[in-house]
Amino acid sequence: MVAVLGGLLALDETSVAQIQVSRPIVAGTLAGWALGVPLLGGLLGSLLELYALAVVPAGGSRFPGLAPATVAAVGSMALAGSGGAGDLALAFGLALCLGEVDAATVRAVRHLNGRWIPMGATPSPSSVAVAHLAGLLTDLLRATVVTLAGTVVGIQAISRFGGPSLLSEDSAVGIILLGSTVSLGILLRVFGGWRERRTIFTVGLLVGTVAGLVL
Amino acid sequence: MTVPRHVAVGMFVRCLFIQASWSYERLLGGGFAFALLPALRRIYRDDPEGLSSALKRHITPFNAHPYLAGLAVGSVARLEAAGTAPEQIQRFKEAVRGSLGGLGDHLAWAAWRPVTLLGAIILLLYGAPPLVVVVAFLAVYNAGHVALRVWALATGLSHGADVAGRVRSAKLPIQADRLQAMGSLLLGIVLGSLLAGRLQSAVLPGLIWAFLAVIGFALGLRAGHTVLRPAAGTIVALLVLLTLLGAL
Numbered sequence: 001m002v003a004v005l006g007g008l009l010a011l012d013e014t015s016v017a018q019i020q021v022s023r024p025i026v027a028g029t030l031a032g033w034a035l036g037v038p039l040l041g042g043l044l045g046s047l048l049e050l051y052a053l054a055v056v057p058a059g060g061s062r063f064p065g066l067a068p069a070t071v072a073a074v075g076s077m078a079l080a081g082s083g084g085a086g087d088l089a090l091a092f093g094l095a096l097c098l099g100e101v102d103a104a105t106v107r108a109v110r111h112l113n114g115r116w117i118p119m120g121a122t123p124s125p126s127s128v129a130v131a132h133l134a135g136l137l138t139d140l141l142r143a144t145v146v147t148l149a150g151t152v153v154g155i156q157a158i159s160r161f162g163g164p165s166l167l168s169e170d171s172a173v174g175i176i177l178l179g180s181t182v183s184l185g186i187l188l189r190v191f192g193g194w195r196e197r198r199t200i201f202t203v204g205l206l207v208g209t210v211a212g213l214v215l
Numbered sequence: 216m217t218v219p220r221h222v223a224v225g226m227f228v229r230c231l232f233i234q235a236s237w238s239y240e241r242l243l244g245g246g247f248a249f250a251l252l253p254a255l256r257r258i259y260r261d262d263p264e265g266l267s268s269a270l271k272r273h274i275t276p277f278n279a280h281p282y283l284a285g286l287a288v289g290s291v292a293r294l295e296a297a298g299t300a301p302e303q304i305q306r307f308k309e310a311v312r313g314s315l316g317g318l319g320d321h322l323a324w325a326a327w328r329p330v331t332l333l334g335a336i337i338l339l340l341y342g343a344p345p346l347v348v349v350v351a352f353l354a355v356y357n358a359g360h361v362a363l364r365v366w367a368l369a370t371g372l373s374h375g376a377d378v379a380g381r382v383r384s385a386k387l388p389i390q391a392d393r394l395q396a397m398g399s400l401l402l403g404i405v406l407g408s409l410l411a412g413r414l415q416s417a418v419l420p421g422l423i424w425a426f427l428a429v430i431g432f433a434l435g436l437r438a439g440h441t442v443l444r445p446a447a448g449t450i451v452a453l454l455v456l457l458t459l460l461g462a463l
Contacts (some may be wrong), residue, residue, distance in 0.1 A: 016237040017398025018281055019357050020328065025335060026353065029345040042345025050405075053332060054435070054443055056324045065445075093454040096447045114238035117245065118420040122271045125252055132249045136235035143365060153410060161458045174424025177409060177455050181428040184406050185435025190325050192392075194436055197399035204403020211404070215341060 005031060006071035006147025007140045013065055014106070015139045017184045022067035024048035024095075031071040035078040044074050044088060048095055050180035064099030068147040072098055075147075076154025079163065087162040089172035094157060096151040096179075105142045112138060125160055151206075218254050218292050218372055225253035226292065227368050230285045242278040247288060254292035272301055278312050280319020282363050287311050289371020290378050307376050314382075322387050323363070326394035331356040333401035336411065340408050406432065 009030070012022035020026060025045045032041010048070050055063045073095035077087060116131035117123050123131075191197055218226075234244035248270055255273075259266035279287055287308060294304045335352040339345060370381050413425035434442055 014237060015232065017231040018234075019360065020353065023332065025332065025339075026349050029349045033346060038345060042339065042348075045345070046339050049332060049336060051447070052441045053329055054440065056320065056440075079403055080326050089454055090458065093451045096451055099447075113236045113245070114240035116236065117274065122267050123248070123274055124267065125256065125270065128245065128248050128252060128270060128274065131245055132232065132236045135238075135245070136232065139235070170421055170424065171457065172428065174413070174421075175450055175457075177413065177424060177428045178407070178431045179446055181406065181432040182435040182442060185437070186401055186434040186439055186443060187329060187435075188402055189436050189439050190329070190401065191395040191399045197396065200396055201399045201403040204400040205407040206403075206409020208404035208409075209411045210407075211341070212408040 001034065002071060002075035002151050003032060003144045003148035006068040006150075007142075007144030009071060010102070010143030010147075011136070011140055015136050019027065024052050024066045024070040027067045027070040028074050031074040034080070036076060037074070037078045037083075040077060040083060040088075041074045044077065044091060044095075045070055045206075047088075047092055047176050047180065048073070051096070051183050054183040054190065056190060060065035063103065063123065065102035065143075065146075066095065066099045066104050067093040068143045068150060071162040072150030074153055075151040076158055080153070080155045080158040082158050082162050084163070085169040085172035085211050087158050089175055090158055090162055092176050093156060094150070094154050098146065101150070102146050103145070105146055106139075109135070109138050109142050109144055189212070218257070218289075218296060222253045222257050223368065223372055226250055227285065229253065230279050230281075230288060230364065230368060233284050233288075234281050241274065241276050242436065243281075243284060244274050244277045247277045247284065250276040250284070250288045251292060255295065258292075258295050269295065272305065274375075275305075277308055279315035280323060283315045283319040283367050285364055285368035285380070286371040286378055287315060287367045290375050292374055293375035298374075302308075302379060303376075304415070308420060311378070318387055322391040322394075323360070326391040326398065327359050330394050330398040330401060331359075333398060333405055334350075336405055337401060337408070340405070343424075379457070 007021050009027045012018060021030070028045015028048065029038065029042045032045070035041070043136065046177075048066055052064075052066050057063050069152045073091040076094065077083065077091050078086075115137045116134050123187060125152060187195065188197060229250040229252070233243060233250050234246035236249070237243060251273055252270070254267055255269050273291070279286070290311070291304055291308065294307065331352055334355070335348050338348045338351070352461060366385075370378055374381050379423065410425050410428060413421045413428065431446070435446070
């Protein structure tokens with residue numbers, strides 16, 4: 001079930017609609033809900049989302065695919081029966097690695113898509129539709145396999161190396177926060193950079209800091 | 216000849232799948248032909264050779280942002296229906312492909328999506344249930360997303376090759392700039408809230424991590440996307456190191 005969920009959600013990354021159910025915050029929450037750990041799924045998904053915010057798939061850029069990675073990370077934690085901060089950090093790291101594996105398989109599928117109808121051929125309407133469907137199904141299969149493999153590896157890693165003594169809560173949260181803030185810095189640059197946005201950004205920073213300390 | 220409404224609906228649905236056969240050779244070209252097929256079938260319904268010839272012309276390399284690709288699909292459908300010369304249609308496709316890509320990336324990927332996601336993260340940070348946040352995010356994001364897709368296809372179908380003026384009058388880059396200003400405010404709120412959480416712990420490790428987070432933010436701001444993967448690599452390396460130390 002975890003693998004199929006990862007495969008279906010990954011279709012949204014490129015092949016189908018881009019309604020953003022493939023975003024880590026959505027994929028994590030849905031996977032957590034499906035596996036009976038909604039809070040864990042939401043937490044891991046939102047932490048990965050902070051990292052993924054800076055990923056802008058513009059032009060020909062290559063970017064990590066985080067839908068199967070997020071589902072596999074949540075699935076690994078849920079199926080390994082863990083929930084500590086150290087395990088969470090381990091699942092976060094696993095998802096980052098799996099995102100790169102996912103991206104590599106996406107590139108392979110894109111090479112394969114070019115072969116369904118050779119360049120220069122005169123296609124029939126049905127061959128165009130079949131090639132399109134083949135691309136869709138290949139993407140589904142690819143993402144399902146990545147999610148399945150990631151979940152199996154994740155369960156083994158968490159079972160073997162996880163546990164309450166692995167990382168202190170401060171270190172686990174700190175490491176994840178470090179990655180997230182690098183991403184937020186990149187995003188401010190995408191939004192126009194420090195010179196253009198410093199006033200409004202600083203207002204937000206003050207509001208957020210005060211709210212974070214008071215609420 | 217105009218494109219009937221049911222054919223336009225079929226094209227819209229197919230535009231949702233326009234990237235399914237994305238390849239390095241044709242980019243969106245396969246999806247472009249797939250989305251255009253309902254209109255081509257109608258236009259060339261008594262001319263199978265004309266249909267094959269049109270498909271061959273439209274399965275060539277083409278690229279655009281998926282949300283705005285409908286603009287080109289609609290325009291080309293109108294041009295084909297009007298019997299415009301293939302060379303002229305090809306020139307039109309070549310003229311719009313770059314701008315539809317850049318405009319869509321700027322508006323959707325670099326403005327609308329991060330802004331709505333930052334809003335969702337703020338709701339989560341202040342205790343909203345994850346499932347409620349996700350539903351709210353999807354509803355708000357897709358209200359804008361679907362509106363953009365509908366506008367793109369409808370504009371293409373109604374204006375043909377004269378879409379440039381309509382796109383200019385929609386002032387999409389200005390909308391993107393406003394969204395990015397709002398995003399900068401939300402980004403500040405998220406960062407402030409995260410740092411406040413660390414500062415609240417008031418113990419040395421929390422303060423050290425908060426300091427490192429500020430350094431990380433500055434690094435990302437300074438260096439941009441080139442540090443994203445190295446940052447991820449550093450996090451994984453740190454985790455592996457601490458895991459191995461913990462296992463010893």
